Amino acid sequence: MMINRILIGGSAGSIKDFLYLTKNLDNSMLPPIICAFHQSKHMTLNSLIATNCKLKLQYVDRSMNLEPNTVYVSKPGYHIIMTNDGNSVQLFDDEHFSFSKPSIDLLFYSCFGHESISTLAILLSGANNDGMSGFESLFDGGAHCAVVAPEDSAFNYMPKSGLEVVPTAKLIHSSENLNYVLKVLEGH
Amino acid sequence: MLNKELLVADLIVHLLKKTTEFNFERYALPAIQRRLKSYIASKGIASTEILLLELLKQDKNTLKELTQFLTVTHTKFFRDEDYFNLIFTHVLPELSMFSQIKCWSIACSYGQEVYSIAYLLKAKGLSEKSTILGTDINQVALESAKSGFYSNEVLNELQRNFKAINALNGHSIVDDLIVNSRTFTFSEEITKHCHFATHNLITNASLGHMHLILCRNVLIYLTEDEQKRVIKDLIVASLEPGGFVVFGEAENLLDFAQEIGLEKVIPGINIYQYKP
Numbered sequence: 001m002m003i004n005r006i007l008i009g010g011s012a013g014s015i016k017d018f019l020y021l022t023k024n025l026d027n028s029m030l031p032p033i034i035c036a037f038h039q040s041k042h043m044t045l046n047s048l049i050a051t052n053c054k055l056k057l058q059y060v061d062r063s064m065n066l067e068p069n070t071v072y073v074s075k076p077g078y079h080i081i082m083t084n085d086g087n088s089v090q091l092f093d094d095e096h097f098s099f100s101k102p103s104i105d106l107l108f109y110s111c112f113g114h115e116s117i118s119t120l121a122i123l124l125s126g127a128n129n130d131g132m133s134g135f136e137s138l139f140d141g142g143a144h145c146a147v148v149a150p151e152d153s154a155f156n157y158m159p160k161s162g163l164e165v166v167p168t169a170k171l172i173h174s175s176e177n178l179n180y181v182l183k184v185l186e187g188h
Numbered sequence: 189m190l191n192k193e194l195l196v197a198d199l200i201v202h203l204l205k206k207t208t209e210f211n212f213e214r215y216a217l218p219a220i221q222r223r224l225k226s227y228i229a230s231k232g233i234a235s236t237e238i239l240l241l242e243l244l245k246q247d248k249n250t251l252k253e254l255t256q257f258l259t260v261t262h263t264k265f266f267r268d269e270d271y272f273n274l275i276f277t278h279v280l281p282e283l284s285m286f287s288q289i290k291c292w293s294i295a296c297s298y299g300q301e302v303y304s305i306a307y308l309l310k311a312k313g314l315s316e317k318s319t320i321l322g323t324d325i326n327q328v329a330l331e332s333a334k335s336g337f338y339s340n341e342v343l344n345e346l347q348r349n350f351k352a353i354n355a356l357n358g359h360s361i362v363d364d365l366i367v368n369s370r371t372f373t374f375s376e377e378i379t380k381h382c383h384f385a386t387h388n389l390i391t392n393a394s395l396g397h398m399h400l401i402l403c404r405n406v407l408i409y410l411t412e413d414e415q416k417r418v419i420k421d422l423i424v425a426s427l428e429p430g431g432f433v434v435f436g437e438a439e440n441l442l443d444f445a446q447e448i449g450l451e452k453v454i455p456g457i458n459i460y461q462y463k464p
Contacts (some may be wrong), residue, residue, distance in 0.1 A: 061408065062412055063411045090409060093260065093262060
């Protein structure tokens with residue numbers, strides 16, 4: 001089982017979850033990580049992430065080929081989607097989708113296809129429904145799905161809803177980082 | 189399990205790519221799917237599968253109508269206050285030195301940006317020597333832009349965005365708005381300087397002698413090489429020395445800008461001056 005990309009969606013409280021996921025990473029290579037976070041316009045992820053993990057943070061400003069050990073995020077106010085069979089990422093400037101921009105649903109749906117099977121989709125903390133239908137579609141397409149454990153998340157509506165649509169989604173606790181999650185999945 | 193609706197949307201995108209000049213492959217498929225649903229509802233077509241069969245007949249009018257319907261036309265009046273602040277306080281004063289000011293809004297959609305810039309020029313007292321051209325490949329949007337009429341539903345958003353531009357404190361847009369029962373438009377002092385034309389930034393040539401070019405949220409769909417080609421062969425080729433180009437909030441040119449003589453006005457805002 002090979003995971004070629006990790007898609008992460010989150011809303012309120014999700015940055016804290018993301019920091020847990022990327023804490024104390026070992027030197028093994030991580031697949032590219034593409035994130036749709038509902039953020040305020042004036043929030044920047046740079047300082048948060050730079051202090052906590054050794055991954056490269058890349059704000060997407062064009063169609064970009066994916067590289068390992070890199071976190072791809074959009075500027076607030078833009079959708080972020082996968083293209084080219086899940087091997088590149090770009091922004092998409094359109095109306096809100098699932099009442100959100102960036103929309104987690106749009107990101108997840110954009111990876112639906114034969115590339116689903118080599119994708120890990122993760123839902124973090126949040127207080128709304130964005131991402132649920134995309135999460136379910138990815139799972140139906142063969143993707144690996146995980147949510148932060150609702151008891152560990154600041155706003156558990158999003159991970160709980162994720163578990164409702166994909167009951168077999170792996171639970172990630174705050175003591176577990178991405179290295180651990182990938183090892184567990186590879187063990188299966 | 190196969191998501192049939194997404195698959196049909198994908199097939200329609202492929203068909204349009206093969207039979208028209210429109211390529212929607214870099215759009216988000218669920219957004220296409222949503223527009224397709226809206227399109228078939230407006231046409232009384234029972235399903236997207238039936239639409240697909242109709243499209244296979246390659247009726248030019250249907251193809252044209254659908255491509256116009258699918259094109260992203262998302263834009264707002266006075267979008268991104270930081271940009272309009274800088275245009276008003278820095279760009280327009282510099283452009284006032286020119287004997288005439290020619291502005292070009294690329295991919296202008298329904299024209300909101302064109303009228304927003306026209307207002308700034310008027311507020312700066314530069315209207316009479318200014319011309320603003322809005323171009324797009326979407327003829328339906330262009331026709332609407334030419335009419336200059338907008339639904340009153342966006343009036344609040346316009347006024348909210350206008351108030352967010354600190355540099356316009358002390359200015360009022362009320363006198364330049366003509367509000368009817370359902371729609372509003374702009375005064376003739378604004379509209380007479382605004383012009384619209386069809387232009388495809390991928391296939392059409394540069395226009396030349398522009399003093400201000402706005403090309404916002406277009407480059408995000410292009411690869412780095414495609415971006416460089418459009419910027420060099422279309423945008424820079426159209427700019428007068430000393431002119432300015434405005435890109436979207438997420439469109440950062442990094443080192444490439446300097447190579448072609450584009451100098452950022454201030455850090456953090458993607459407005460560049462052409463200094464060859």
